[in-house]
Each structure stands twice: as C-alpha cells, then as structure tokens.
Amino acid sequence: MNTAASRRRPATIHDVAREAGVSRGTVSRVLNGGHYVSPTAKAAVEAAIRRTGYVVNRHARSLITGRSDSVAFLLTEPQERFFEDPNFNVLLRACTQALADRDIPLILMIAGTEDERRRNLRYIEAGHVDGVLLVSSHSGDPVVTRLHEAGVPVVACGKPLGQTARIGYVAADDRGGARDMVRHLYASGRRRIATVGGPLDTPGGVERLAGYRETLDECGLPADETLIATGDYSRASGEEAARVLLERAPDIDAVFVASDLMAQGVLDTLARAGRRVPEDIAVGGFDDSPAALSSRPALTTIRQPWDRISAEMVRTLLARIAGEEPSAVILPTALVRRESA
Amino acid sequence: MNTAASRRRPATIHDVAREAGVSRGTVSRVLNGGHYVSPTAKAAVEAAIRRTGYVVNRHARSLITGRSDSVAFLLTEPQERFFEDPNFNVLLRACTQALADRDIPLILMIAGTEDERRRNLRYIEAGHVDGVLLVSSHSGDPVVTRLHEAGVPVVACGKPLGQTARIGYVAADDRGGARDMVRHLYASGRRRIATVGGPLDTPGGVERLAGYRETLDECGLPADETLIATGDYSRASGEEAARVLLERAPDIDAVFVASDLMAQGVLDTLARAGRRVPEDIAVGGFDDSPAALSSRPALTTIRQPWDRISAEMVRTLLARIAGEEPSAVILPTALVRRESA
DNA sequence: CATGCGTCTGTGAGCGTTCACAGTAGAGAA
DNA sequence: TTCTCTACTGTGAACGCTCACAGACGCATG
Known part of the structure; x- marks a missing residue:
C-alpha cells in the first residue's frame, strides 16, 4: 500500500488498467457489475484495485452518467x-x-x-x-x-x-393506530372518551382524528364535539387542551392524545387538577417517543414503525x-x- | 424561462456564453468572482444566466478543481x-x-x-x-x-x-461551566456538595469533574472522594449514581450533575428518598436541554452555546x-x- | 468452408468545467 | 512615436470516467 504516493495523486482508472494489464474499458466494466469480463481479467483488475487503493472518482462518473448517486x-x-x-x-x-x-x-x-x-x-x-x-x-x-x-x-x-x-x-397507519387506542380505552371500560388531536393541516392530525371518530361510532358511543380539542403537538398545547376539555366535560374518563409530547402536557394538567391517572382518567398517547417512558405514569401509546x-x-x-x-x-x-x- | 427545454437538457456554460455573446472563459470568470471582467460583459452574462436558468454543474467543476465543495x-x-x-x-x-x-x-x-x-x-x-x-x-x-x-x-x-x-x-468551556455551577451552589450556602460526573473517556466527563474539584478547593471545602459518582449521561445512570451518593454520604446538601438527563434521574431518586429539591438538596445540571425545563422542579443548569x-x-x-x-x-x-x- | 452468434476486449469521443496561456486594446510614460 | 503596463477576452487542453463502437476470438450451424 503506497499510502504516501496515493495521497499526493489518487490512483485513477488508468493506473489500475496499467497495473492489471488491461484497458480502461475492462476496468470500468468490472467496476460496474463485471458483465462481459473474463474471470481472469476480473481477478487481475480486482487485485490491481486492491494494490493501488483505487477509489472511483464520483465526480467524473457523474459528469458522464448524469446521475449524482446521492x-x-x-x-x-x-x-x-x-x-x-x-x-x-x-x-x-x-x-x-x-x-x-x-x-x-x-x-x-x-x-x-x-x-x-x-x-x-x-x-x-x-x-x-x-x-x-x-x-x-x-x-x-x-x-x-x-x-x-x-x-x-x-x-x-x-x-x-x-x-x-x-x-x-x-x-x-395513523387511522388504524388511533382506532386501536380508542378500542383499547373502550375495552378497559371507559365510556366518556375525549381526544386531543394534532393540527388539521397535517396528515397525522386528520387521520388520527378520523380513527377516533370511527371507533366511537363503531362502539356505539355518541359523537360529541365538546370532547374534541386540538393542539400543535407541543407539550404546552397539550396542557391547554386538557384544561379546555376538563372545563367543557368534567366527567371524561379517558383521553386519546395524538402525540406523546402533548400527552405529557395533558398529564401535567390532570395532576394539577387532582385527577389520578389511570384510576380517574386513562390517557393514551401516540408515537412511543422517549417521553412516553419518562413520564409519570409511563404512557400507553402507539408505536410507529420508524x-x-x-x-x-x-x-x-x-x-x-x-x-x-x-x-x-x-x-x-x-x-x-x-x-x- | 424555457422550463420545458431546460428540463430535458440543462443549460451549460456554452449556452450562457452564446446567449451573452462572450466566451466560456468570461462566463467562468463571472461565476468565480468576476475579476478581470468588464462591467458590460458581466451584466450580459448575468442576464444570460437568468434567462437560461443556468446552474453550474458541480461535478464538472469538481472534476477539474479537485475540490468537492461539500x-x-x-x-x-x-x-x-x-x-x-x-x-x-x-x-x-x-x-x-x-x-x-x-x-x-x-x-x-x-x-x-x-x-x-x-x-x-x-x-x-x-x-x-x-x-x-x-x-x-x-x-x-x-x-x-x-x-x-x-x-x-x-x-x-x-x-x-x-x-x-x-x-x-x-x-x-466545560471546566468553567462546572466552576460556575459549583460556585453558585456554594454561594447559596451549600457545604456538602457532591457530583455525578460523566464518563471519563469523554472530554465533558473529564473537564467538568476537574472544574468541580478546583472550585471545592478554591472555596476551602475538603476534597472527598465519597462525594464523587460517575454515570454515562443516561437518566438511569443518574438514578443509580444518586442512590450510591445517598448511601455513602446521606448528609449531602447539593449535587452537581454533569448532564440534564442524568440530573432527571437524580431528581427521581431524591423524590423517592423523600428529599425535597431545593429545600433539602440543591441539584445543578448541565446542557440546558429541553429536559431541564420539563423536569419538576425545573433544573438550574449550564447552557452550552450550541x-x-x-x-x-x-x-x-x-x-x-x-x-x-x-x-x-x-x-x-x-x-x-x-x-x- | 462460409456464416452467424455470443463473449470478450480496446479505443476514441465526449461529459461541463477551470486553468494556463496567448493575444488585443487602450492608457500612460519615455 | 514607441514601449510598457494593465485590463480584459478567447482558446485549447486537461480532469477521470462511461459509453458506443469496432474488432477479435472461439464455437456451433448451415
């Protein structure tokens, strides 16, 4: 390995060709899949590449192929x-x-x-x-x-x-995830299930809310717009949304929150209001972010397969x-x- | 703007030169700072660039300059x-x-x-x-x-x-930050100041511990190895380190923790041990991460100028x-x- | 024996730039 | 006038690669 030499002037395809005793074309073919190259030539080229420490110059390649490979x-x-x-x-x-x-x-x-x-x-x-x-x-x-x-x-x-x-x-599957969570809340006996949705100009905001609505309907629970609040995925907006919900519908026994960060805010507000989680109110998040684990109590949530x-x-x-x-x-x-x- | 045409074959420096009525060389000079170019030519080239929607081909440039500009x-x-x-x-x-x-x-x-x-x-x-x-x-x-x-x-x-x-x-300035924090703890009347350091194979771990030691010395407090614990910057390691410290030195009245995440862990352990923060024990973090704001109580910490x-x-x-x-x-x-x- | 085909190889051209160099024009000095 | 200097401009030669093409070879087929 001529480390010193290869530093001042990196090996080119020419060097490899000379070293391997073949032409540029053959080296190029080996580099690009090795089709139409005899086993002998291929081996010689690969050995030469190793000896010279050759690495393809992507700029030269891109110049002619038109691809950038990035x-x-x-x-x-x-x-x-x-x-x-x-x-x-x-x-x-x-x-x-x-x-x-x-x-x-x-x-x-x-x-x-x-x-x-x-x-x-x-x-x-x-x-x-x-x-x-x-x-x-x-x-x-x-x-x-x-x-x-x-x-x-x-x-x-x-x-x-x-x-x-x-x-x-x-x-x-935002909608499906929301459905799973609301079904889970329903299955655990909750009947006054509120939600804190995300912004309605984001797909998550729209779909998770849709999933919530569908499942309420599916479970035979009445659609109640006072149970629906919206945040911007921030913790602070979760706090605020929970305040609004508690005021509008003090009898809620579950909240499906469209993000873990907002769910943290919801937990804060609930704690301040003296509601116990999950005894008085169940809280479901979305994302399974680190916040879900570190919050007290730890959040039941929906994991996205990132x-x-x-x-x-x-x-x-x-x-x-x-x-x-x-x-x-x-x-x-x-x-x-x-x-x- | 010939958007359609420029899509199938992006304008090259040749096109610009022709359009501006000058040579490639002049266009190139305009592109690279505009030295030794007459105002007339420069204006013509700039207009031509705008008209053709020309953008330099970085691959071609890199090929000859040897720089990648990335x-x-x-x-x-x-x-x-x-x-x-x-x-x-x-x-x-x-x-x-x-x-x-x-x-x-x-x-x-x-x-x-x-x-x-x-x-x-x-x-x-x-x-x-x-x-x-x-x-x-x-x-x-x-x-x-x-x-x-x-x-x-x-x-x-x-x-x-x-x-x-x-x-x-x-x-x-990790060392200086640590000094500031320990001085602050000392100034607020604390005299049994412990620390939870970071890993000693990281610069932060080494320097922050050094700052802690220096300041104790400067304040005339005795060096006491039982007051020093180490974590790996994770929340869990903070919990564990605080447990160790409380056991070794139950009388500590302050802890300087080398990261906010670990400080959260320390707060958890202190809460579980029934120690009030900051009444019984003061806790100082490092990083000013979002965690510092969301923890209860909010962390006094050191902001790094990221x-x-x-x-x-x-x-x-x-x-x-x-x-x-x-x-x-x-x-x-x-x-x-x-x-x- | 000619023909065709598939496999393999080398060669020249060209991708779009920059750079070095040569050359021009005009201004000022000798 | 002539020379020099400066400001500016155009031209050919790279940079390192891929691609199209042409040619060579072996082998089977007619």
Missing part, C-alpha cells in the same frame, strides 16, 4: 418543531443507514425560511441529487409541487395533504429513480401498553 | 446515544445552516459499527468531501487518527482526548480547508437559574 433529505418546517421531535432523529438516522448500505450519501437540507427553500430547490432542480426524501408536514407546501413539476423523484414521509400531483409516500418507514422510503425512492411509478405504502402501528391506560 | 458531518458513536441527545439536534441543524449560507452541502455520515466506519473513511479518504465536522466523544477513536493521517481537514466538536495529533476543535459552537466549527473547518493551521476554540457557557438550585 439523495437529499429535505426538511421543510417553518419552526424547529421537527428537530425537537424524537421521531425525526430515528427517521434521519435510519434513512442515512439504509442509503449507506447502498453506498449512497445523504445530503441533509433544511428549508425553514423562504430563502432556504429557494436555495435548496435550486440545488435539487439543478440535478445535483437523484431524488428527494421529503419530510414536510404541512398541506399546500409549495415545495412538493415544485419538485413534482421539475420531474425530480420524491418520496414523502406521511401522506402529502391537499396535493393533486401523484406523489409517492410512506406513512404509518425503522420500517425509513427502509421503505429509501426503497421506494430508489425504485422511483430507477423509473418505477410512485407508490403509496402504509405500515401498521402497534399498541404499547404501559401504566397510563 | 463537507461531511461524521458521527462516530457506538450506540444511539448521541441521537437521543437534544444537543446533537441543535448542532446538526446549526451546522447545516451555517454551511448552507456558503452554499456547501452537508453530507451526513454515521459510523456506529466497524463496517460503517470503514465505509465512511473510504469515502472521505477518496476525497469526496473537502473536510469533516467530527462528532466523536470517546478517546482513542481510531477515526481521528486515520483522518489526520490522510491529511483531511477535520474540526472536532469537543476536545479529542488522548490524541497526539494536533487536531482542530471547538468546545464549550449555535456559536456550530458556527465556529464551520468557520474553522473552512479556514482549515483554505490552508490555515488547526485551531482550538473554547466558548463560554452560561448559568441558567431555575428552581432546583
């Missing part, structure tokens, strides 16, 4: 909300690793402000990445349309709301890049029983 | 620990944005396993990035040495321990890439007074 992870959130969300960490981490398995670097992009959005779109539309993993919770996000119009392969995390364009996405979501996002994005049509993937959630319900 | 954010942690750490989010986010301001994409790399480490090193050593923002807490990390030997510009977050190689880094740390990491890395010598930057922390002390 993928953007684009986060479009006005606030820092997502970065505080523990789910986001899991998602980002798992996507990075799923891509790394295929030797594709992940480029992290954050488009909080209008300016950042413009810059990132410019970068993406210039063809500097082959595709985009999109994390954008809000409906009517102009980024989605722009990317779609530019013909850039996109896979969104969660169903993009209010989007006419056919765009691929991967999501947890590892599978990430894996599917990467898989479908690569399929899309390879020319397949956009697809929608919905993955099942799981009820996690702890102390609060 | 930077890696490399996380080397055996466990998921860092991803759970709220500080990490702030750091990653701020670095991404500081780089975006300079139009440099951030490539996220995670080297948890040995295999991932090898792959990422291979990528970096091949020159696919111009430099590395390194987040690695443990001493003796082989990655640091490898990168240094390969001559890749590196800036670490936190002082790399046990490293002979001169490597640039940016860190919060936004400035990120900005400095990016600044010094770019300086290093430009040829400057590695530098060490230590940034001041701030005491945040809440209820626990």
Whole structure:
C-alpha cells in the first residue's frame, strides 16, 4: 500500500488498467457489475484495485452518467418543531443507514425560511441529487409541487395533504393506530372518551382524528364535539387542551392524545387538577417517543414503525429513480401498553 | 424561462456564453468572482444566466478543481446515544445552516459499527468531501487518527482526548461551566456538595469533574472522594449514581450533575428518598436541554452555546480547508437559574 | 468452408468545467 | 512615436470516467 504516493495523486482508472494489464474499458466494466469480463481479467483488475487503493472518482462518473448517486433529505418546517421531535432523529438516522448500505450519501437540507427553500430547490432542480426524501408536514407546501413539476423523484414521509400531483409516500397507519387506542380505552371500560388531536393541516392530525371518530361510532358511543380539542403537538398545547376539555366535560374518563409530547402536557394538567391517572382518567398517547417512558405514569401509546418507514422510503425512492411509478405504502402501528391506560 | 427545454437538457456554460455573446472563459470568470471582467460583459452574462436558468454543474467543476465543495458531518458513536441527545439536534441543524449560507452541502455520515466506519473513511479518504465536522466523544477513536493521517481537514466538536495529533476543535468551556455551577451552589450556602460526573473517556466527563474539584478547593471545602459518582449521561445512570451518593454520604446538601438527563434521574431518586429539591438538596445540571425545563422542579443548569459552537466549527473547518493551521476554540457557557438550585 | 452468434476486449469521443496561456486594446510614460 | 503596463477576452487542453463502437476470438450451424 503506497499510502504516501496515493495521497499526493489518487490512483485513477488508468493506473489500475496499467497495473492489471488491461484497458480502461475492462476496468470500468468490472467496476460496474463485471458483465462481459473474463474471470481472469476480473481477478487481475480486482487485485490491481486492491494494490493501488483505487477509489472511483464520483465526480467524473457523474459528469458522464448524469446521475449524482446521492439523495437529499429535505426538511421543510417553518419552526424547529421537527428537530425537537424524537421521531425525526430515528427517521434521519435510519434513512442515512439504509442509503449507506447502498453506498449512497445523504445530503441533509433544511428549508425553514423562504430563502432556504429557494436555495435548496435550486440545488435539487439543478440535478445535483437523484431524488428527494421529503419530510414536510404541512398541506399546500409549495415545495412538493415544485419538485413534482421539475420531474425530480420524491418520496414523502406521511401522506402529502391537499396535493393533486401523484406523489409517492410512506406513512404509518395513523387511522388504524388511533382506532386501536380508542378500542383499547373502550375495552378497559371507559365510556366518556375525549381526544386531543394534532393540527388539521397535517396528515397525522386528520387521520388520527378520523380513527377516533370511527371507533366511537363503531362502539356505539355518541359523537360529541365538546370532547374534541386540538393542539400543535407541543407539550404546552397539550396542557391547554386538557384544561379546555376538563372545563367543557368534567366527567371524561379517558383521553386519546395524538402525540406523546402533548400527552405529557395533558398529564401535567390532570395532576394539577387532582385527577389520578389511570384510576380517574386513562390517557393514551401516540408515537412511543422517549417521553412516553419518562413520564409519570409511563404512557400507553402507539408505536410507529420508524425503522420500517425509513427502509421503505429509501426503497421506494430508489425504485422511483430507477423509473418505477410512485407508490403509496402504509405500515401498521402497534399498541404499547404501559401504566397510563 | 424555457422550463420545458431546460428540463430535458440543462443549460451549460456554452449556452450562457452564446446567449451573452462572450466566451466560456468570461462566463467562468463571472461565476468565480468576476475579476478581470468588464462591467458590460458581466451584466450580459448575468442576464444570460437568468434567462437560461443556468446552474453550474458541480461535478464538472469538481472534476477539474479537485475540490468537492461539500463537507461531511461524521458521527462516530457506538450506540444511539448521541441521537437521543437534544444537543446533537441543535448542532446538526446549526451546522447545516451555517454551511448552507456558503452554499456547501452537508453530507451526513454515521459510523456506529466497524463496517460503517470503514465505509465512511473510504469515502472521505477518496476525497469526496473537502473536510469533516467530527462528532466523536470517546478517546482513542481510531477515526481521528486515520483522518489526520490522510491529511483531511477535520474540526472536532469537543476536545479529542488522548490524541497526539494536533487536531482542530471547538468546545464549550466545560471546566468553567462546572466552576460556575459549583460556585453558585456554594454561594447559596451549600457545604456538602457532591457530583455525578460523566464518563471519563469523554472530554465533558473529564473537564467538568476537574472544574468541580478546583472550585471545592478554591472555596476551602475538603476534597472527598465519597462525594464523587460517575454515570454515562443516561437518566438511569443518574438514578443509580444518586442512590450510591445517598448511601455513602446521606448528609449531602447539593449535587452537581454533569448532564440534564442524568440530573432527571437524580431528581427521581431524591423524590423517592423523600428529599425535597431545593429545600433539602440543591441539584445543578448541565446542557440546558429541553429536559431541564420539563423536569419538576425545573433544573438550574449550564447552557452550552450550541449555535456559536456550530458556527465556529464551520468557520474553522473552512479556514482549515483554505490552508490555515488547526485551531482550538473554547466558548463560554452560561448559568441558567431555575428552581432546583 | 462460409456464416452467424455470443463473449470478450480496446479505443476514441465526449461529459461541463477551470486553468494556463496567448493575444488585443487602450492608457500612460519615455 | 514607441514601449510598457494593465485590463480584459478567447482558446485549447486537461480532469477521470462511461459509453458506443469496432474488432477479435472461439464455437456451433448451415
């Protein structure tokens, strides 16, 4: 290993070819799958690559193929909300690793402000990445349309709301998860089941509320709008929503909360109001975030399969890049029983 | 804007040159700072760029310049620990944005396993990035040495321990922060001040403990090894460490804990032992993470200037890439007074 | 024996930039 | 006038790779 030499001038495909006694073309073929290469030549090339420490120059390759062999992870959130969300960490981490398995670097992009959005779109539309993993919770996000119009392969995390364009996405079964939780509350004898929903311009907000409504109906409980409050997924909004609920309907015996963070806030308010959980009121969360474990009592919640979501996002994005049509993937959630319900 | 046309074949520098009635060379000069270009030509080129929607092909540029105009954010942690750490989010986010301001994409790399480490090193050593923002807490990390030997510009977050190689880094003033906290505890009348330190193979663990020791000495309090416990920054380890401390020294009236997460664990144990905070025992944390605000009572803690740390990491890395010598930057922390002390 | 086919190999061209160099024009100095 | 200097401009040659093509070889088929 000529470490010193390879540092000052990295080995090129020429060096490998010379070393192996073959032509550039043959080396290139070995690099790209090894079809139409004799076993002898292939072995010689592989040995030469090892000896020279050759690593392909991706820029040169990209220049001619037109592919960049990289993928953007684009986060479009006005606030820092997502970065505080523990789910986001899991998602980002798992996507990075799923891509790394295929030797594709992940480029992290954050488009909080209008300016950042413009810059990132410019970068993406210039063809500097082959595709985009999109994390954008809000409906009517102009980024989605722009990317779609530019013909850039996109896979969104969660169903993009209010989007006419056919765009691929991967999501947890929010509605099913909500149903499971409300059924669980009902099965444990609760009959006055309230809910704290998420923002209605997010898919989670819409679907989880729908699941709640469906299940109430299915169980024969009356639809009662005073039992429905809405938050913005923050802890503070959970506190506030619980206050409102207690005032409007003091006799509630269960709350299904659309996120663990909000559920923490709900627990705070309930504790302050002297209600015991789960004796007086059962509380069900959503996400199975670390907060669910650290809250007192520990939260019964719905686990979203983030590892599978990430894996599917990467898989479908690569399929899309390879020319397949956009697809929608919905993955099942799981009820996690702890102390609060 | 010929959106349709520009999609099937993006404008090249040739198109711009033709459109502006100048040569490739002139366009290139405008693109790279505009020196030695007449105002007329410059204006013509800029207009042509706008009309054609031209965006530079970074692959072609990189091929000849040898630079990639991208930077890696490399996380080397055996466990998921860092991803759970709220500080990490702030750091990653701020670095991404500081780089975006300079139009440099951030490539996220995670080297948890040995295999991932090898792959990422291979990528970096091949020159696919111009430099590395390194987040690695443990001493003796082989990655640091490898990168240094390969001559890749590196800036670490936190002082790399046990490293002979001169490597640039940016860190919060852990020792000073610890001093501030212990002085604060002393000033509020506490005289039996214990500590729960971090792992001693992390710079935070070492420095914060040192600051604790120095301040005890400075205040004329006796050095007492039974007052020192160690955790691994996790909440559970905080619980355990507090148990140990209470057993060894039931008369303690203050604890300086080297992280907010551990401090939460300490609070749990104290509550279970019937000790009131801050009446019986004062508790000081470190990090000013969201956990500090949500714990009951809210934690008095030390804020690390993550936004400035990120900005400095990016600044010094770019300086290093430009040829400057590695530098060490230590940034001041701030005491945040809440209820626990 | 010619023909065709499948497997393997080398060669030239070109991807879109930057860089070094050569060259032009105009201003000022000798 | 002539020379020099500065400001500006255009041109060819890379950078390292892939792709299309052409050619060579062995083998089976007609």
